[in-house]
Amino acid sequence: MQNKKGLKYTIIFILYWIIVIAPYWISGINRITPKIFGIPFIICYYVFFTILGCLNLYFMNKNVTRSYDKDD
Amino acid sequence: MNSYLIISIIAIAVYTIFNIYVGIGKAYSKSEVSTARGYFIGNGTGMFVIYFTTMASFFSTWVFMGAPASYYQHGVGWLASMAWMLLNVWYMSKFGTKLWRMSKANNYITPAELVSDYYGSKKIKYIIAIFLLVYSIPNIIAQMSAIGTAFSTISNGTLPYWSGVIYTAIVIGVYVFFGGYKSQAWVDTAQGILFVVVLWVAVIVMYFTCGYHGFGEMFDKLQTIDANKLLFSNEGSWPFSKWLSYTIVMGTGGYFAPYVWQRMYAAKNGKMVKKMAGSLGIMYSIIVVLPICLCGLGAAALIPNTTNADSVVVAVMNQYSPVMAIIVVIAIIAAAMSTVSSILVSCSSMLAMDIFKTLRPNSDTLKCRNAGRFFVLLLLIISMIMSFSNNSGIALLVNTSYAGYAQMMIVAFCIFFCKKATKAGVFTGYIVGNVTCLLLTQFCPWVHGFSAGLIGLVSNIIVTIVISMVTKPINLSRREEILNPLNEKEMSAIQTS
Numbered sequence: 001m002q003n004k005k006g007l008k009y010t011i012i013f014i015l016y017w018i019i020v021i022a023p024y025w026i027s028g029i030n031r032i033t034p035k036i037f038g039i040p041f042i043i044c045y046y047v048f049f050t051i052l053g054c055l056n057l058y059f060m061n062k063n064v065t066r067s068y069d070k071d072d
Numbered sequence: 073m074n075s076y077l078i079i080s081i082i083a084i085a086v087y088t089i090f091n092i093y094v095g096i097g098k099a100y101s102k103s104e105v106s107t108a109r110g111y112f113i114g115n116g117t118g119m120f121v122i123y124f125t126t127m128a129s130f131f132s133t134w135v136f137m138g139a140p141a142s143y144y145q146h147g148v149g150w151l152a153s154m155a156w157m158l159l160n161v162w163y164m165s166k167f168g169t170k171l172w173r174m175s176k177a178n179n180y181i182t183p184a185e186l187v188s189d190y191y192g193s194k195k196i197k198y199i200i201a202i203f204l205l206v207y208s209i210p211n212i213i214a215q216m217s218a219i220g221t222a223f224s225t226i227s228n229g230t231l232p233y234w235s236g237v238i239y240t241a242i243v244i245g246v247y248v249f250f251g252g253y254k255s256q257a258w259v260d261t262a263q264g265i266l267f268v269v270v271l272w273v274a275v276i277v278m279y280f281t282c283g284y285h286g287f288g289e290m291f292d293k294l295q296t297i298d299a300n301k302l303l304f305s306n307e308g309s310w311p312f313s314k315w316l317s318y319t320i321v322m323g324t325g326g327y328f329a330p331y332v333w334q335r336m337y338a339a340k341n342g343k344m345v346k347k348m349a350g351s352l353g354i355m356y357s358i359i360v361v362l363p364i365c366l367c368g369l370g371a372a373a374l375i376p377n378t379t380n381a382d383s384v385v386v387a388v389m390n391q392y393s394p395v396m397a398i399i400v401v402i403a404i405i406a407a408a409m410s411t412v413s414s415i416l417v418s419c420s421s422m423l424a425m426d427i428f429k430t431l432r433p434n435s436d437t438l439k440c441r442n443a444g445r446f447f448v449l450l451l452l453i454i455s456m457i458m459s460f461s462n463n464s465g466i467a468l469l470v471n472t473s474y475a476g477y478a479q480m481m482i483v484a485f486c487i488f489f490c491k492k493a494t495k496a497g498v499f500t501g502y503i504v505g506n507v508t509c510l511l512l513t514q515f516c517p518w519v520h521g522f523s524a525g526l527i528g529l530v531s532n533i534i535v536t537i538v539i540s541m542v543t544k545p546i547n548l549s550r551r552e553e554i555l556n557p558l559n560e561k562e563m564s565a566i567q568t569s
Contacts, residue, residue, distance in 0.1 A: 013521055014161060020155050023304040024312045032295060033304045036287025039300045040295075042148060047362060050154040052355035059352030065165050067342030068173035068558060 009060035016053040020046060076394060080091075080226045083398050087405070088243055088366060091259050092157055095247025099258035108440035111252035112181050112421035116340035125257040126335045127355055128264030129162075131220040132211075132325055135267060135364060136404045141381035143368025147301030151365060152319050157356035159323025163481070164349040164455065167327075170488055170558060171346045175337035177557035184426045190487050191495045191546065191553050199499065200483070201426035203506055206514045207476040208415045212455040214470045215408040215415075216240050220459060222408070226401040227385060237459045241452045245414050249448050252441075253338065254411040263406035266547045270403035271363040279369040280288025282392040287366075292375040301345045301372060313521030321525035324481045325474030331418040333480070374553035377448025406427020415524075420447035432497060472513045479505040482532050488558075490550055497540030520560055 023030040023042060032040045104110040112502055117125070142150040171186070180186045183204065188197035218235050223236030247255040284290045294301060306312055309517040326332065340347045378387055386404075389397035424444040429435050435443070484494035505528045512524030519527055552559070 002087060002476045003103075013158075016158070017155065021312065021315065021360045024306055024315070030304050032291075032299065035291065038286050038291055040148075040291055042302065042304065043365065045149045046148075046154055047358065048427070050158065050357045051354070054161075054357065057158065057165060058350040059347050061147075061165050065346050065349065066169060067346045068169050069342045 006060070006064045009056055009064060012056045013060075014051070016049060016056065019049045076398075077227055077394065078232055080398050080401075081231075082407075084223075084226070084239075087402050088239075090262070091243060091409075092246060094262050095255040095259045099210065100247075100251040101254060101256040102244050104254050105250070105252050105441065108425065108444065109179060109436045110182055110254075111335055111441045111444055112417060112425070113175075113338040114253045114257065117254075117257060117338045118340055119344050119347065121261050122335060122339050122344055123352070123355075124261035124264040125410075125414070126332060126348065127352065127360070128260040128267075128410035129331050129335065129406060130329075130356070131264075131267070131360060132215055132411035133362065133404055133408045135271065135360065135387050135407050136400060137218070137382045139361075139364045140371060140385050141370035143301075143365055144372045144378075144381050144384045146309035146373075147298075147307070148304060148369075149315065150364070150368070151361075152310070152315045153322070153361050153364075153401075154357040155315075156319040156323035156326065157361060158353050160326045161349055161353040161356065163324065163327040164345070164352065166337075167484055167488065168345040168349050169342040171333065171336040171484075172339055172342050173557050180337060181334070181425050182422050183328075183330050184422065185415060186305060187483055187487065190551075191498070192550070193495065196495075197426050199428055199503070201422045202479070203476060203479075203502075205419055205422055207473040208330065208419050209455065209492050210470045211473055212415050212419070212451065213458045215412045216455055216459045219408045219412075222401050222404045225383060226398060234460065237456055240405075240409060241456045244409060244416065245449065245452050248413055248416055249445055252444070253417050256417050257338070258412060263410040267403040267407045267410075268360060270399055271360065271367065274372070274389065274400055275363045275366045276548050277393050277396050278367060278374065278388060281386070282374055286395045290370055290373050292483050294369060297373065297376050301369065311521055314523070315519075317446065317521075317523035319525040321475050321478050321523060321529065324529070325476070325478035325525070326482040328484065329474070329477040330422065331414040334421070359480075416448060416451055418453055420444045423447040423451075427445055436502055438565070447452065452463075471517075472509050472525070475509045475513070475523070475528055476506055478525060478529050479509070479532050482529075482536055488555070490543050491542060493536060494540045494545045496540075496543040496545040497536045500539050501532040501534075501536030504535045505529060508532075 023045070029045060030042060032042065034041055036044045074471055107115075109115070139150060140155065173268050174180060174186055178186075178189065180189070182201065184200040185199045187200055188194060218234040219240045220236035221232045223239065224233050227506055247259060266533050279290050284293070291302070300308065303312070336345055339348070367385050371388045375384070375391065380383055380387070386397055386400055389400050421444060424440050424447055428443045432439075482500055482505070483498055486498045508531045509524055509528030512519065512527060517524050
């Protein structure tokens, strides 16, 4: 069960990597406009998906990583 | 003496007094430094300090110099750093609590102690300690040099380079010599908070007080100057191969650097490491890396033609807000000092525990602590002397350091996750990986767009797999015995008792 859960988060992590390298080949993502709060689209794209990547790591640690403490 | 110089000297004096107050006045504990473990990794660090000391140790002067310079010169390619920050934290999720538990159970202080214990070899301890020292000590020298330059910048040349180097050695020497890891970690925490706050203030100053009103106007200006800086490109300075090389090498090396590895040992409990791994991603990638991006690109819009890209943030501040320029330089000094002090404690622990104690096994904990203090002074003196020379070998080792640290990932992976890996395989791979990194960095740093570090890591993996296939793996019962602290039965036995 732990392993299956861990696998799910690892797959999402790999997906994150695919998403952040995509601008190299997908010109529809690699663009300046539309700007969000004045910040170019490509930077917002990176920040948005990196926040999602961080959430994935947060939940992976919460649900899968063992602390190896006495009460774990 | 002009007012700018007087303010600079007052700022340095206040910063120094604050460091000594935190390091000696608040953090120093006689009982804590009475054992080697207490001196080198403390007796259980709380969440707040372990969180910020890990962050501050990882980020050094490149936060204000190299990274904004990359955005300034080459555009958004450096956003790759967000991905490598997450890779770094992903490793923490996979290895962090395991390292903590192993250290707690077997009193490990250095990375080499765990590895040599697992493989039952003193030679391995020496090899790993020597490689880690070879990569770490030049970093002390590089950071001390950066502080020397910062001193010269902040005072417009009135304070010479050498005064900054000597200042660093004395201030860090005082609190690290007496207080060891605990003092260093507390000062690190204060320094980490300082440089993150200054980064965000620098962003606000750049985008809202330098003649522009927010991000929109600034990015419009940059778009008219050079729109390519706001786009990824396989043809420019940051092609995909470079993105991949940096992300893997920096993400991996950043976590397996000995001073970060030892932070896992230093935590009070496993839950803290787990919480840290869950939340450091946002800290690294958004709270630290995003303002670096905004500073670098903002500077490209404000002063597009500066010759010294490394000091572009200071140059912008000097032009638009001279007092803020002083604060930025103090933050650069803080970022450098936090890294120097972390590496210093880590290197002295490796010299004392991996070399001195292995050569003199009867040394008690106090002797090892005293040896550590001696090595702190020795390393500072050597680094200080080396900072005054312009040695290209040092630059080579600094450039290779993260790639060198990254080689430890294969070693750690084989211990915890791969029972078929053999001693011969892992250590031949480790040595081949390191030698490949060093030779390629010197003679051919980029091969078909991929970095020497990435090629070294791949060669390490290949050699480890091939030699492990033809040599005898570690005895399974011995493996179970060594990794016993991680198994369920052992855990429940502790719980019952």
